[in-house]
Amino acid sequence: MSGHRPGARLLPLAAASAVPALYVLGVRPRLLTWGATPQEATRSYPGDDLVPDAGSSSTMATTLPAPPERVWPWLVQMGGDRGGWYSWDRLDHFGEPSAERIVPEWQTLEEGQRLEVAPDGQTWFTVAVVEPNRTLVLRSDLKLPSGHSVESWSGPLPRAYLDGIWGFHLRPSPGGGTRLVVRTRGRGRPRPLVRTFDLFVGEPAHFIMQTRQFQNLRRRVGAAV
Template sequence: MSKHRPRAGRRSLGVATAALALYGVFLRPRVLTWGATGEEAGRGYPGDDLVPDADASSTMATTLPAPPPAVWGWLVQMGCNRGGWYSWDRLDNGGHPSAERIVEQWQDLHTGRHLDSLPSGDAWFVVAVLEPERTLVLRSLTTLPSGRPYDRFDAPPRAYTDAIWGFHLRPEPGGRTRLVVRTRGRSRPRPLTRPMDILFWEPAHLIMQTRQFHNLRTRLSTTA
């Protein structure tokens, strides 16, 4: 019986290796560019330069049934303890429902402002780039494994992630908006963070981002 164990182990390893290779070649590129055209995925966007030597990136896109000014009102009120993130609220908003309407008190946004990424307020995004009705780029600097933010762009801790989440709006015919979402990130130590990126964070971002697209589309259709 013991003679078969090494052979079975090699077979399992071979299957796992083949599955990872297929995922890397066929599925992962689609995960990272869901909904985006080749031109959208290949071009640069405001905020990309904040993480110039990124080792992770994605570009996803959708067309929304409203012009950029209408879409912008929903984007600027994002954040925990504000309008939420319009995604899976149990996962990213502490179970609190995201806003179903535009709230005037959440429409004032400026660069440098913190937007809570946790209901506790213990972690946040910083508004890094803001061009009204065109571009909103959020940046997150996180110490690993604690998940606590750090403030020095030029002096990160030994284990960290530095990432941007950018929303880019372009008017489309028929009073619609093309929304392109670009992420870029850098993390260390890379031998540990790269497997987590590929196996967890990239699929998780796809799930959350496509849900946000869906919920934004629903809200804009309802309020149009």
């Protein structure tokens, strides 16, 4: 007869179950609202209505050392085929460094314009909302499992898809700076698979890339002041 207590075998299982629970209940809420005040995290923003029944959402924020009109030119020139995304360039800009200066040729942006994500031209963001010096909302509609973009959904939604927005909202802050609030909203099918992916891959990855973008934007904007 074994000398181990019956409950001893359950300890590793209990510990393994506690880790995801700790992440979901303790860590995840902080990732999804990193840097944002409660008011910023709970208010609505232009573009939210584009994904009305979102299965996932985040609101992250930072303060940049320049007024909105000095921050806007850096945002408006984003794009894989333009100034990059100011994040981890090896991961999201084909290894090319993001722009370190304002480029006049990239200062025009219109609703409906595509911003490349992948060099093969099959994945892109579509500019959904443009309010100069205030709001820029990018939308992504992807077919699964290919991950390729579509122009827009017409008719019933497909059985497997991802639909989301990435919104940048600029507001003046005391001392001549800018509060940059970034709101994401997403939905997709099959919901159990998309939800699991978001929880343990998509949301952590967004946190890593978004905080890096904040850091790099702060450096660029500060250097240009």
